[in-house]
Amino acid sequence: MTKSYRRNDGKLNMHKQRTNALLRFYHKLGSPPSFYRISGYFLKWLLLIAIGLTIWGMYDGLVLAPADYQQGDSFRIIYVHVPAAWMSMFIYGIMGVCGAIAIIWRMKMAEAVMLASAPIGAWFTFIALVTGSLWGKPMWGTWWEWDARMTSELILLFLYIGIMATYSAFSEDSRKAARMAALIAVVGVFNVVIIHYSVQWWSSIHQGSTVSLMGKQHITWDMLRPLLVMAFATKFYYGYSMLKRARIYLLETESHKRWVQDIITEKKS
Amino acid sequence: MKPFLALVKRDLTLGLRRKSQIYQPLVFQLLVVTMFPLALGSGAKTLALIAPAVIWILALLASLLTLDQIFKNDYDDGSVESYVLTSYPLPMSVMAKVLAHWLLSGLPLVLFSPIIGVLLHLPASSYGILMLSLLIGTPMFSFMGSIGSALTMSLKHGGLLLTILVMPLLTPVLIFGASAVVESSLGNSASQPLLLLSGLLILSITLIPFAAAAAIKINLE
Amino acid sequence: MPIITAQDISCQRGNFLLFKPVSFSLDFGQSLLISGPNGIGKTTVLESIAGLRGLQQGRLSFKDQDLSKFKDDWFENSLYIGHKTGNKKELSCLENLRSFLQIQGIEVSETQAEDALESVGLAGYEYQMAGSLSAGQKKRLALARLLLVKFSVWILDEPFVNLDVSGCDWLLGILDNHIKNKGILIITAHDNKTIKEKVTSELILESVGL
Numbered sequence: 001m002t003k004s005y006r007r008n009d010g011k012l013n014m015h016k017q018r019t020n021a022l023l024r025f026y027h028k029l030g031s032p033p034s035f036y037r038i039s040g041y042f043l044k045w046l047l048l049i050a051i052g053l054t055i056w057g058m059y060d061g062l063v064l065a066p067a068d069y070q071q072g073d074s075f076r077i078i079y080v081h082v083p084a085a086w087m088s089m090f091i092y093g094i095m096g097v098c099g100a101i102a103i104i105w106r107m108k109m110a111e112a113v114m115l116a117s118a119p120i121g122a123w124f125t126f127i128a129l130v131t132g133s134l135w136g137k138p139m140w141g142t143w144w145e146w147d148a149r150m151t152s153e154l155i156l157l158f159l160y161i162g163i164m165a166t167y168s169a170f171s172e173d174s175r176k177a178a179r180m181a182a183l184i185a186v187v188g189v190f191n192v193v194i195i196h197y198s199v200q201w202w203s204s205i206h207q208g209s210t211v212s213l214m215g216k217q218h219i220t221w222d223m224l225r226p227l228l229v230m231a232f233a234t235k236f237y238y239g240y241s242m243l244k245r246a247r248i249y250l251l252e253t254e255s256h257k258r259w260v261q262d263i264i265t266e267k268k269s
Numbered sequence: 270m271k272p273f274l275a276l277v278k279r280d281l282t283l284g285l286r287r288k289s290q291i292y293q294p295l296v297f298q299l300l301v302v303t304m305f306p307l308a309l310g311s312g313a314k315t316l317a318l319i320a321p322a323v324i325w326i327l328a329l330l331a332s333l334l335t336l337d338q339i340f341k342n343d344y345d346d347g348s349v350e351s352y353v354l355t356s357y358p359l360p361m362s363v364m365a366k367v368l369a370h371w372l373l374s375g376l377p378l379v380l381f382s383p384i385i386g387v388l389l390h391l392p393a394s395s396y397g398i399l400m401l402s403l404l405i406g407t408p409m410f411s412f413m414g415s416i417g418s419a420l421t422m423s424l425k426h427g428g429l430l431l432t433i434l435v436m437p438l439l440t441p442v443l444i445f446g447a448s449a450v451v452e453s454s455l456g457n458s459a460s461q462p463l464l465l466l467s468g469l470l471i472l473s474i475t476l477i478p479f480a481a482a483a484a485i486k487i488n489l490e
Numbered sequence: 491m492p493i494i495t496a497q498d499i500s501c502q503r504g505n506f507l508l509f510k511p512v513s514f515s516l517d518f519g520q521s522l523l524i525s526g527p528n529g530i531g532k533t534t535v536l537e538s539i540a541g542l543r544g545l546q547q548g549r550l551s552f553k554d555q556d557l558s559k560f561k562d563d564w565f566e567n568s569l570y571i572g573h574k575t576g577n578k579k580e581l582s583c584l585e586n587l588r589s590f591l592q593i594q595g596i597e598v599s600e601t602q603a604e605d606a607l608e609s610v611g612l613a614g615y616e617y618q619m620a621g622s623l624s625a626g627q628k629k630r631l632a633l634a635r636l637l638l639v640k641f642s643v644w645i646l647d648e649p650f651v652n653l654d655v656s657g658c659d660w661l662l663g664i665l666d667n668h669i670k671n672k673g674i675l676i677i678t679a680h681d682n683k684t685i686k687e688k689v690t691s692e693l694i695l696e697s698v699g700l
Binding site (some may be wrong): 103155158162165166169170173176179180183184186187188190191194195198201202205 | 416420421424427430433434436437438440441444445448465469472476480483484487488490
Binding site for chain 3 (some may be wrong): 172173174175253254255256
């Protein structure tokens with residue numbers, strides 16, 4: 001159904017009328033004009049929730065949570081570092097799934113989501129690396145230590161850069177560029193797992209002695225709560241930023257289509 | 270003659286006539302190896318310590334020099350059409366291309382590695398493991414390179430992009446390959462990293478031809 | 491029932507449709523000339539028909555089979571020669587001709603290949619590297635494949651380019667023969683007037699307009 005649908009690009013077809021409501025919703029999201037319209041309702045709320053959660057999480061984490069008995073106040077950087085690191089992997093996973101959908105069913109929305117996610121994921125990876133390095137200074141006495149998590153994170157950043165570089169290398173044909181980038185994302189997702197375990201294996205034989213940034217310590221609820229709040233805050237921010245970018249991508253790549261022209265004339269009048 | 274063999278034979282003929290693909294990576298290796306004692310001092314102990322890592326990194330870099338050629342030449346002159354426009358499965362043709370590329374550039378690296386080992390004072394006990402680890406590891410350079418080359422074949426200067434794409438994906442190969450040599454130079458058993466390396470090779474053989482075939486099709490669009 | 495049918499097919503470059511969707515059908519012994527201004531997508535549509543790339547829209551079928559799903563039969567019955575000749579400059583003419591077809595699973599004996607080279611006017615060049623040939627000779631070398639395959643469908647993109655007068659006459663004769671023998675021909679040839687009179691139908695691509 002998806003196949004016949006993608007050729008019609010937004011028009012109803014025979015198959016679609018026979019499908020149930022859930023599939024219909026899925027199809028609606030799959031068509032650029034409806035995606036643009038539906039996502040427009042969510043944008044403001046996603047941003048507001050993200051800002052609200054961030055303020056709460058930051059206040060809770062930086063002010064209310066008790067200091068760590070070993071690390072003192074410097075541990076508080078985890079409220080930025082850990083959510084960012086989680087997001088870096090979460091977004092890469094999403095890109096892999098969307099990449100597969102983009103290649104197999106050629107769904108334009110999957111391309112848009114994948115491409116919109118790449119810079120956000122890369123920034124989260126970068127933030128995780130920088131905060132990890134800042135945290136490493138008091139912990140290890142050095143800005144950079146080749147510990148397993150940090151090394152994996154660094155390689156992840158290279159993978160993100162590879163996807164974005166592939167897309168920009170084929171910029172004259174955005175559809176092809178998107179599918180090439182999607183392929184790299186899919187190959188990368190398979191590889192990320194292998195890279196992760198091989199790097200862990202490597203660090204276990206080379207430097208079992210270094211202290212891991214996130215050891216297996218007991219963490220109290222007061223310390224955990226802000227972390228979870230921040231994890232949700234970053235998810236909502238991602239939702240907002242990704243939709244915003246995906247919408248811009250759609251406007252750009254469908255600029256010749258009727259629905260985009262309509263939006264432009266609407267905005268003008 | 271089967272299409273698979275015909276493709277391997279054609280690529281080997283081309284490689285043997287061009288020659289540069291075979292000897293230039295080796296010259297490159299020698300050159301870089303010469304730089305190490307010049308920059309680091311010629312102490313045998315220091316060199317022996319870094320030898321496994323240097324040999325493996327050099328093998329990786331030397332392979333990267335030729336990876337973009339796997340499909341680029343065929344794309345430029347149009348002969349890629351001969352294996353795309355046929356009922357013979359494209360992943361099999363990718364396999365043939367990878368095999369030919371490895372025979373022309375990976376195998377020479379394996380055979381040449383003892384010379385690099387001697388220059389870097391690698392302990393005598395490690396040569397067997399060194400060649401074995403490269404024998405298992407270098408085909409993966411060609412496999413991963415086939416995806417990179419398929420993605421970049423239509424670009425004029427795709428070499429750097431290919432490096433950015435392929436190098437991070439090859440980190441596991443480098444980790445296991447180099448550590449096999451390190452372990453053997455310390456007198457330990459290298460079987461664990463070698464087994465892990467072999468596992469990766471089996472995964473590469475089964476999955477990568479399909480990914481590279483998909484990349485070729487997307488790139489021709 | 492026609493052998494090849496195309497329904498409302500069109501191609502895209504970037505995000506734009508190249509030309510207004512077109513339909514055609516071809517039976518054995520029929521030929522189609524695709525024409526239109528530069529940049530309209532003649533090469534693109536030929537590549538799509540040949541199977542190098544996908545169609546943006548429409549349906550293409552061969553012997554009632556949808557080509558987006560079943561291509562094997564099509565590949566075993568169609569030969570495409572495009573702008574790029576597919577010759578390797580480090581291989582001799584003979585090696586080029588034979589290896590190209592072998593990779594497609596077509597076995598050609600040395601004498602057959604020599605005969606083909608002779609009829610395209612490359613006698614004496616059998617062991618010469620393709621890199622040393624002139625552009626016209628390279629084209630002839632690629633066209634020699636036509637003589638060695640028994641495919642019913644020929645898809646040729648500007649085959650007359652680079653050919654001299656005698657080469658064009660030779661090619662016209664070959665194409666004539668192919669159609670007379672119940673073959674199918676899909677061709678673009680902006681520089682040749684004679685072919686226009688020989689084909690059974692012509693398809694003119696028109697731009698979509700914005």
